[in-house]
Amino acid sequence: MRPVALAFRQATQADRAALLAQMRLFYAEDRIAFDQARARTGVEALLADPRNGEALLWLDAQAQVAGYAVMTLGFSLEQGGTYALLDELYLSPALRGGGLGRQALAIIEQRARLRGVGRLRLEVNHHNAAAKRLYLSCGYLDEGRDLLTRSLSPLQEDRP
Template sequence: MNLRFRLATPEDFPHLLAMVRAFYAEDQIAYDAALVEPGLRTLLAEPACGAALLLEGDDVAEAGYITLGWCFSVEQGGRFVLLDELYLAPAARGRGWGRQALALARDWAIVEGASVMRLEVNHHNARAKALYLSAGYRDDERDILTLPLAVSPAGLHP
């Protein structure tokens, strides 16, 4: 059985958000509605930011989702795609669909003109990392560090 996708639209927000929440709970990602929900709405409304792919299978209508975001890097040769999130619902697992989902995301990125696709994986998720490595991703042996740039209500940085 094959996996396929359709581009999510703003009307898909509630359905997609339910899967996002399930993914965050399962992968031990802190869910902050004040960050996640506006970010997801922007992604759905503004194609220049990227895309959300809703995954479907022949017998699994809600197989999961992928979020993809546009980035730019001189080192990476220009515009590239961040595979931000990949989630397969429990009913969609164990079918080889993880590899198919990666191929769908890759094909979307190629058609859209990306030079590279990158992703991040949590240290505790060895199974996902093994899938990514077997699909041709390489471990650049770098750590991702984050500096929050949140602006306070007064417009000043904390």
């Protein structure tokens, strides 16, 4: 059987609702609290300014949105300057199991290289063993660190 190529397009302002809908699916599956207002604020900032990064929409065989990825940019002395963060990666269950996750990572890595980024980081929840296996098999390293977060906004409570 011939391998299937993962189809995608870059999200635009017109895709806000589709991106938020995919985020809601991903967050439910990955046990992440979905805050609609915070998600909308983030999506709008991402889509408004390409310096923040980009969102890709994965497409199924009927060219319908069936997942997404978000790559953002950061700066770290430890990382040697600008680096990319694979902030979110979601493929609908219908797109899983045929190597499309590896293709998604390769597409994101290539797009990061085109931005002149030399390092790509990501985070994976401890309970998501399948995703962690994929990332490790693609050459990502577990640096043995914990990610800690604190909200600085008086309007948002500290929660995962």
